[in-house]
Amino acid sequence: MRKVSGFLAEVAVCLAAAFFSVSAVAGGASGTAVVAIHEEPVTLNPILGPAMSYATLVEQPMFPNLFRIAPSGDLTPDLATVVPTKANGGISQDGLTYVLHLREGVTWSDGKPFTAQDVLETWRLIVDPHVRALTTEGYSNIAQGDAVNAHTVRFVLKSKYAPFLAACWSNAQSAILPAHVFQPIGAAGVNDASYNTAPTVTLGPFRFVSWNHGAAITLAANPNYYGAKPKLSQIVFQVMPDQNTILSSLQAGSVNLAQVGPTQVTTLQSDRNVQLHAFDHTSWEAAAMNLHDPILADVRVRRALEYGIDRKAIVEQVLRGYASLIADAVVPSSWAYDPQIQPYPYSPKTASQLLEGAGWKMQGGVRYKDGKPLELTYSTTSGNPGREETEQIMQQELGQIGVRLNIRNYPATVLFGDILYHGKFQLAEFQPTGGPDPLLRIARADSCHAFPPEGANYGYWCDPRIDPLLNENAASSSRAQRKKIFREIAQIESEQMPYLYLYSLKAIVATSQLHGYEPNPYGQPAWNSEMWSVP
Amino acid sequence: MLPFVLRRLALSVPLCLGISIIIFCLAHSLPGGPLAMYMNTSTITAGQLQHVSAQLGLDRPLYLQYLDWLTRALHGDFGRSFSDGRPALAVIWDRIPATAELMVCAFAISVFLAIGLGVLSALRYRKLADRVVTMLSYAGISMPVFWLGIIAILLFGVQLRLLPIAGIGTPGQPFSVLDNLRHLALPALVLAGYTAAQQCRYVRSSVLDVLGAPFVQTARSKGLSERVVILKHVLRNALIPVVTVFALDAAHLLSGALITETVFAWPGMGRLFYDSLHAGDYPVVIGIALMASAMVILFNLLADVLYVVIDRRVQIAWA
Numbered sequence: 001m002r003k004v005s006g007f008l009a010e011v012a013v014c015l016a017a018a019f020f021s022v023s024a025v026a027g028g029a030s031g032t033a034v035v036a037i038h039e040e041p042v043t044l045n046p047i048l049g050p051a052m053s054y055a056t057l058v059e060q061p062m063f064p065n066l067f068r069i070a071p072s073g074d075l076t077p078d079l080a081t082v083v084p085t086k087a088n089g090g091i092s093q094d095g096l097t098y099v100l101h102l103r104e105g106v107t108w109s110d111g112k113p114f115t116a117q118d119v120l121e122t123w124r125l126i127v128d129p130h131v132r133a134l135t136t137e138g139y140s141n142i143a144q145g146d147a148v149n150a151h152t153v154r155f156v157l158k159s160k161y162a163p164f165l166a167a168c169w170s171n172a173q174s175a176i177l178p179a180h181v182f183q184p185i186g187a188a189g190v191n192d193a194s195y196n197t198a199p200t201v202t203l204g205p206f207r208f209v210s211w212n213h214g215a216a217i218t219l220a221a222n223p224n225y226y227g228a229k230p231k232l233s234q235i236v237f238q239v240m241p242d243q244n245t246i247l248s249s250l251q252a253g254s255v256n257l258a259q260v261g262p263t264q265v266t267t268l269q270s271d272r273n274v275q276l277h278a279f280d281h282t283s284w285e286a287a288a289m290n291l292h293d294p295i296l297a298d299v300r301v302r303r304a305l306e307y308g309i310d311r312k313a314i315v316e317q318v319l320r321g322y323a324s325l326i327a328d329a330v331v332p333s334s335w336a337y338d339p340q341i342q343p344y345p346y347s348p349k350t351a352s353q354l355l356e357g358a359g360w361k362m363q364g365g366v367r368y369k370d371g372k373p374l375e376l377t378y379s380t381t382s383g384n385p386g387r388e389e390t391e392q393i394m395q396q397e398l399g400q401i402g403v404r405l406n407i408r409n410y411p412a413t414v415l416f417g418d419i420l421y422h423g424k425f426q427l428a429e430f431q432p433t434g435g436p437d438p439l440l441r442i443a444r445a446d447s448c449h450a451f452p453p454e455g456a457n458y459g460y461w462c463d464p465r466i467d468p469l470l471n472e473n474a475a476s477s478s479r480a481q482r483k484k485i486f487r488e489i490a491q492i493e494s495e496q497m498p499y500l501y502l503y504s505l506k507a508i509v510a511t512s513q514l515h516g517y518e519p520n521p522y523g524q525p526a527w528n529s530e531m532w533s534v535p
Numbered sequence: 536m537l538p539f540v541l542r543r544l545a546l547s548v549p550l551c552l553g554i555s556i557i558i559f560c561l562a563h564s565l566p567g568g569p570l571a572m573y574m575n576t577s578t579i580t581a582g583q584l585q586h587v588s589a590q591l592g593l594d595r596p597l598y599l600q601y602l603d604w605l606t607r608a609l610h611g612d613f614g615r616s617f618s619d620g621r622p623a624l625a626v627i628w629d630r631i632p633a634t635a636e637l638m639v640c641a642f643a644i645s646v647f648l649a650i651g652l653g654v655l656s657a658l659r660y661r662k663l664a665d666r667v668v669t670m671l672s673y674a675g676i677s678m679p680v681f682w683l684g685i686i687a688i689l690l691f692g693v694q695l696r697l698l699p700i701a702g703i704g705t706p707g708q709p710f711s712v713l714d715n716l717r718h719l720a721l722p723a724l725v726l727a728g729y730t731a732a733q734q735c736r737y738v739r740s741s742v743l744d745v746l747g748a749p750f751v752q753t754a755r756s757k758g759l760s761e762r763v764v765i766l767k768h769v770l771r772n773a774l775i776p777v778v779t780v781f782a783l784d785a786a787h788l789l790s791g792a793l794i795t796e797t798v799f800a801w802p803g804m805g806r807l808f809y810d811s812l813h814a815g816d817y818p819v820v821i822g823i824a825l826m827a828s829a830m831v832i833l834f835n836l837l838a839d840v841l842y843v844v845i846d847r848r849v850q851i852a853w854a
Contacts, residue, residue, distance in 0.1 A: 034707070
């Protein structure tokens with residue numbers, strides 16, 4: 001009897017040891033990097049909407065484009081052999097014709113060759129009305145595209161468009177699809193193609209292995225990859241909806257990379273195994289002001305609001321310093337940024353003077369005009385502690401200059417799908433995502449032709465000076481010239497305040513036992529995944 | 536017995552139909568809706584949006600959308616997910632094994648703990664063991680699941696590094712039962728802890744009730760051993776009211792699973808429901824809601840049937 005129980009005890013100890021084995025807790029399988037994603041992508045087809053940054057994060061290691069945007073913002077050749085310029089003859093003197101030379105000897109992960117037809121088919125699908133394209137911006141400006149030979153493509157544009165290469169053919173925006181897979185499907189079948197959830201034919205350093213919905217997307221090194229041989233054998237994107245679980249997993253070493261927010265940094269800073277990378281990004285935080293609203297139609301009120309908020313204090317207190325103040329829509333990470341245009345300082349005095357000038361007189365702590373109080377409603381996405389804290393500070397500070405600020409927040413889908421889209425707001429804060437070229441976002445946010453539903457000029461701001469400048473910018477091929485035009489646009493924005501410009505949030509990427517990661521404001525964290533390795 | 540079960544099942548058909556109308560209307564009256572995520576794409580134009588709306592069939596009157604949905608649902612087609620275009624049933628089906636695994640394990644652990652500790656507590660009434668169990672169960676009832684989950688993660692995952700804290704298996708490794716069980720341990724215990732704490736109270740008071748009953752005194756005075764008295768007389772009678780509570784709790788585990796699945800990144804149905812609701816993915820939302828309703832109906836029926844099985848005195852009234 002005693003022998004038997006002794007044996008059973010031994011078995012129990014062995015089982016427990018296996019169950020609680022410490023080594024298996026850290027990281028994934030050998031040669032595997034685990035990236036935590038907060039939300040699950042809807043599709044892995046890079047040309048399809050809706051826009052979700054987590055989808056791009058997963059797609060980038062599988063889907064290269066003709067050019068890759070380096071951390072400096074410059075284009076570098078990827079599937080193309082050279083960046084076309086007027087000097088090298090790649091761009092015609094009139095700026096309308098682009099000749100793109102493609103790499104030879106590149107094969108898709110199924111062994112079929114990569115050719116000019118793949119580039120042309122990608123363009124045709126994106127502009128086809130049947131396809132729920134992520135964006136047609138830039139592609140719809142192509143008048144004609146043809147293959148000069150198997151590895152040379154020529155595009156003729158309808159009008160000059162400076163961001164053409166960055167907007168259409170860089171890794172920041174979209175990617176090339178295999179023509180031999182999509183031609184049999186046809187444009188009408190693209191939205192529901194099985195390829196969208198299992199993209200088995202790709203070109204990048206990693207290829208698709210599996211997608212366990214709700215759990216993880218697994219990629220493996222692509223032996224056919226044309227570039228540097230990937231150092232990892234697998235990348236697993238693990239879906240972790242809870243931010244605390246992501247932090248704990250980084251600390252436990254079971255996640256190698258995750259994007260985190262400024263308030264979570266404190267938890268990770270003390271951990272020696274976790275490295276934090278904070279850098280300026282292309283997106284910015286602003287509140288659209290609805291110019292259809294009689295109070296906000298007055299530029300003096302809009303400027304007073306910007307003067308009346310201590311944004312520097314908000315950045316320090318709420319965002320722990322992980323943001324840069326902005327004066328307009330050109331963010332500090334951009335080549336077009338001009339430090340000469342300064343953000344408004346915090347000046348309740350100037351704000352009060354502006355409001356007085358606009359006829360809003362103080363009566364018992366609140367300003368009135370024609371018997372009506374200066375009362376505004378401020379909205380943003382609900383459930384975002386940083387934004388809610390910011391709102392409370394604003395409410396208090398604006399209260400001091402006699403502006404009564406009411407807060408009414410909505411879930412993200414409601415804010416974007418209804419409130420902003422249909423102009424049912426006075427002030428609405430959100431984060432317009434940046435693009436690879438500043439023109440993309442500014443044209444969408446500022447042009448008189450970009451009122452919803454056609455664009456994202458949610459506040460209906462229309463300054464007659466803006467559109468000619470945007471056109472001139474698009475037609476200019478010199479960066480110096482374009483920078484000058486951006487400065488003029490920025491000056492008008494700063495003077496007219498169509499948005500309450502807040503700050504440009506820094507991106508914070510946390511890595512744990514991962515080598516080779518490099519911050520890139522223009523790419524998702526996995527933009528250089530072939531260089532990654534784990535110990 | 537069989538006619539009773541069949542009658543109850545037949546009654547559940549109009550019930551499900553009514554539920555489906557309510558859920559369909561509720562889902563469609565939510566602000567935002569399935570187009571919201573497309574409108575969020577700042578580059579989309581009005582024409583594209585109309586096209587998407589027509590493709591998803593959202594431009595028709597609501598009653599037509601419902602009738603259309605119902606006809607297809609009766610043929611086993613719940614429509615396609617607005618999010619990723621896969622059939623809604625396939626999307627749900629994908630997540631059932633994970634939720635079922637979590638719920639069955641959590642339920643088993645919870646029943647085991649509740650009966651064991653509840654009986655112990657009642658037998659040691661007002662002694663140390665009773666007080667400890669009572670304290671633990673009150674702590675369990677008052678602690679939110681997500682908080683218990685975070686504490687478990689910090690203790691077992693980060694500090695002691697004994698157990699994995701997220702997912703259903705080690706990323707990048709082929710499936711193995713041991714690995715899967717290791718991942719199951721924390722979420723199942725946390726989910727079980729929450730329900731066990733409540734059930735334990737029911738068991739305790741039910742056992743206490745029966746212990747004072749005259750037939751227990753009779754059994755004892757007949758000279759039966761304490762073991763027989765407890766197992767054959769007390770427990771059997773004490774469990775009758777408890778069974779109903781347990782069966783209903785099994786259905787409610789689904790809502791607890793939502794939070795547990797989120798905290799432990801467990802790829803189950805609860806999380807799918809939450810995500811779909813957020814994305815306005817009606818076909819999936821309606822599918823899951825109907826499935827959950829069906830579960831509640833089934834477990835109610837199960838409770839009634841078990842009642843009869845355990846207690847022969849209960850007769851089913853047919854009229």
